[in-house]
Amino acid sequence: MTKLLIVYHSRTGGAQQMAEAAWQAAKKETETLQQSAGETLPEHVLAADGYLFVAPENLAALSGAMKEFFDRCYYPVLGKIEGRPYAQMVCAGSDGENAVRQTARIATGWRLKAVHEPVIICTHAQTETEILAQKEIAETDLEICRTLGRALAAGLAMGVF
DSSP, X not given: OOEEEEEXXXXXXXXXXXXXXXXXXXXXXXXEEEEETTTOOHHHHHHOSEEEEEXXXXXXXXXXXXXXHHHHHHHHHTTTSXXXXXXXXXXXXXXXXXXXXXXXXXXXXXXXXXXXXXXXXXXXXXXXXXXXXXXXXXXXXXXXXXXXXXXXXHHHHHTOO
């Protein structure tokens, strides 16, 4: 059976809700492990057949904890996961594009294959209070996350990627 690894970081709950929605759908299609970026080790990356990276964009960049996951795991898996499929989701206050670019550059270095357009869920949080508040992702946006999780897992299970 194929294995999908969902790695996420979330400080205010938005990206975690997105990852959880994707995981709920994906686990119906194939073996799926959902883990926080801080818990994910190179061994987890090596054991997976495909990946879904889920993170917030903080200060127009990939969140620090997600970047630390990539920093910690990058070299131990380099050259060992080439060609595996991945997708990404970003929880952003207004844009999300820089976090998408950063993740794509890292995935390119690992020689992963993007199999879906990045999903950016915008919370429109613009004030300090809104940015620091716990997020509640809308059901319509969570359905987008479920659809991506399901499609990625099903594609892995069917050997499409």
